[in-house]
Amino acid sequence: MAGSGTAHMRNTVDSVLTVRDLTVEFRVAKDKIVKAVSGLSFDVIRGETLAIVGESGCGKTTLARAVLQLPPPNSGEVVLDGTDLTLLPKENLRSARTSMQMIFQDPISSLDPRMTVHQLIDEPLEIWDRGTRAERDERINNLLNNVGLEPELVLNRRSYEFSGGQCQRISIARALALDPRMLICDEPVSALDVSIQAQILNLLQDMKDRFGLTMIFISHDLAVVKAVSNRVMVMYLGKICEVATPDALYSKPAHHYTKALLDSVPIADPTRQRKTELLQGEPPSPMNPPSGCRFRTRCHAATSRCAEQEPQLQEVAPGQFVACHHPIV
Amino acid sequence: MSSLLSVRNMSINFDTPRGSLEAVRGVDIEIPAGTSVGVVGESGSGKTVMCRAAMGLLQGSNVNRSGTVVFDGHELTAMSKEEVRNLFGSGMAMIFQDPMTALNPVRRIGSQLSEGLRVRLGMSKADALARSKELLELVRIPNAAAVLKSFPYQLSGGMRQRVMIAIAIACNPKLLFADEPTTALDVTVQAQILQLLRELREDLKMSMVLVTHDLGVVAGNTDYVAVMYAGEVVEYAPTKKLFADMRMPYTEALLESIPKVDHKSGTRLAMIAGRLPDPTDRGAGCSFAPRCKYAQEKCRNEHPELKKDLDGHLYRCWFPIGEAK
Known part of the structure; x- marks a missing residue:
């Protein structure tokens, strides 16, 4: 302009x-x-x-x-x-x-380093009370599969254990958690x-x-x-x-x-x-x-x-x- | 053509709790005087470690290195730390990826820029400041007098990178290591900085090692390209030759993954699936085999040696592109 x-x-x-x-x-x-x-x-x-x-x-x-x-x-x-x-x-x-969900530029610093991948994706689901524990766990697994991550391998790890590309995949899974x-x-x-x-x-x-x-x-x-x-x-x-x-x-x-x-x-x-x-x-x-x-x-x-x-x-x-x-x- | 820098059989390992991490494996690189050589590869391919080791900047008890580095007739690997240090500034200089953190935040630009001039060239404070102003003008910083008195936080990323370049060229180095100099910058500023580096190289007769992950940046700014993967040089050729006739499937995949403005919109980008192999466990075969679309049984079991075409084009592949399979 x-x-x-x-x-x-x-x-x-x-x-x-x-x-x-x-x-x-x-x-x-x-x-x-x-x-x-x-x-x-x-x-x-x-x-x-x-x-x-x-x-x-x-x-x-x-x-x-x-x-x-x-x-x-x-x-x-x-x-x-x-x-x-x-x-x-x-x-x-x-x-x-x-x-409306947002994905940020720096995938590593936009994820809390003290939280596991499971906690990171569960957080929005828990806050908005989406389903029972079992339903939420299934949702988290689905989301991770969708973004190309193996749930068993990543659920209990923290963001610093992943590369930038993998962190961005986690951010995308988290952003999609609430069906925006x-x-x-x-x-x-x-x-x-x-x-x-x-x-x-x-x-x-x-x-x-x-x-x-x-x-x-x-x-x-x-x-x-x-x-x-x-x-x-x-x-x-x-x-x-x-x-x-x-x-x-x-x-x-x-x-x-x-x-x-x-x-x-x-x-x-x-x-x-x-x-x-x-x-x-x-x-x-x-x-x-x-x-x-x-x-x-x-x-x-x-x-x-x-x-x-x-x-x-x-x-x-x-x-x-x-x-x-x-x-x- | 004589070599300004020659790296022979360089290997760098870091001792880590998970075992020995092989960052650089048997790298040979020649930088002919007056040329610009691109070093290309993904994050973790060993580009930065290789450059730092070539400058003797890797310190620490967990670093194991072998091989020789000869710069301008001096064998750096046989010299003391103090002697190597004396080559910095007037022999070799480096600019870094992140112009935000490479400058000291609590010192004015003028003081950081004139430091090298006073220490290396023995200039008086006043002369060094006057020369600093000229250097800022040389790197096309408007209003140089005011910038001399500024702190880094007052400048934009592009301006800070120009200041870094001014510091690096202050003592007329023969060789400039530029480690991802434009990765943190906007495309418009990237184009300006690359143009500036091209002009300075010509005016100051300076050689350059340009480290980047972007083959697009390499194409217009280098004479030779070394492609690195998992700590090894996997292809080396004159830039024009490399783009016209690439032999390594990895180089091809890297080139295809660049989004291009003349692609039709909505088309899927070619991508390299997976990621670099674990640096503590390189495996037996070709390091790229698990991600290579041409990989065969032999690739997974036997490590390919560096092969040389008649015209000096080097590549490390059992089934190079353009050869009957």
Whole structure:
């Protein structure tokens, strides 16, 4: 974005999650406010995987956390299955959260090292009183089998005895324990080796199909996103740049930032190296974002109009929305 | 071409409560002067241990090592700790994976950067600080004067990695070990750092060992590639040759598992099932056999020797790709 707008909203009855005009700001000093997410809207349809892509600090994680009300956003609506979570009293919110689960970036530190795998997966089941001891044990075994771990071998071990990939499998089993409708994966593979990355991405895809999940998948790597998503939303400094299907976005990126992200992915072929100009510098501070289009300070196509006027999302091709005054055509 | 660094028959074992852990097994690697060599493999394949041992950085009573390391005419393995230390900075330097923890959190950037200049090159404090500012500019840090006075926590990950690079190149090293220098960074910053390293290598006539788990990173940034698996070099070739004509099934599997932007969306990724073998029990056959789709009976029972093609391409496989089975 660098821009705002709601042109990309589909407003169908199939929406599992609808977020409107979400704003998250943190006060870090008396007169300093970090504008992490600014007036952002999107929807996710049943069975879909929405990927959210952007650099560190663009607000991806804050956005995901605000959806879960951790902490609640400063303003905006988060409607899950017809219920606006921002209006729910605390106790109802707690039970509503069971239908949304999160998987974190660092699989090793997101599991309590003092708990056995059995305790880790049992904890949510116990808190929500799902079934008898025997039923819960059977559920735990099923979950572990589903994520490709041998229950007898892993149940009594602790997280430090496992590799990163195995810990991520345990995290996935734990997230699935309460039969969520929605899974939010925050950079689930960026701490893993490429070979293990592929295992976890395929596993997430299988779990999604098997349990009919709807997913939000956060990543800074467009190549990873391509394999798993149905719709991609590119973010920059708390705003949306572009929303499209992965095939459209990758073959014809319309936003200069999307193109720059694509050009940064290394090519595993020494004879096909790019000669294109790299995106220079780093995103400006979210405490003092640029006027107009927030990407203009690093954009080679920026004009005076970009500083004066904030671009709104507009449809440039069927299903492809871009917030840019000078989209690539 | 003369070798700047040559590692011969290096083996590193760690004594652990579970028995001897074989981290590096009989590795031979040559780094020709003026080149960049990629060392590729999964976590636990022995890449980092190999580099640290080559620099003489592995200490401790539980470390058993054998083999020789010759750097620029000095046999490091026969030198005292003090003598090896004198080669750091102006001979060899290293940058690490995690720029967040590699810098001292309670010292200003200027003090950390000028330390090597004062100790190695005997500069005065003022000269060293002036040179530090130039180094920060060399690694393209905007507003270098302010960064000199900053603490690491005030900088982003990409900026910290640039500072690490500035510290490493401060005394004009002949060889730079870059251990997963971009793994903790965003793709955009990764592309910038890799470009910076390419330019610095050319300007300073520096050789580089680039350790990574990503064959994509290796493709555009190295002249030779060594692929490591379970502590051994399993394939070694010029980068272009390796990508055009790979012989090792492991290298092929590693390349196929990289998600690519030109894949059709929704297609399943190729993956390497399973994981590395237990480092305390390497087994009799080929270490990769349990995960290899081409493995046959012989692979499980007999350990393959390193074979050499006529053009110097090395690989460790009984049934290499491109040969009649």
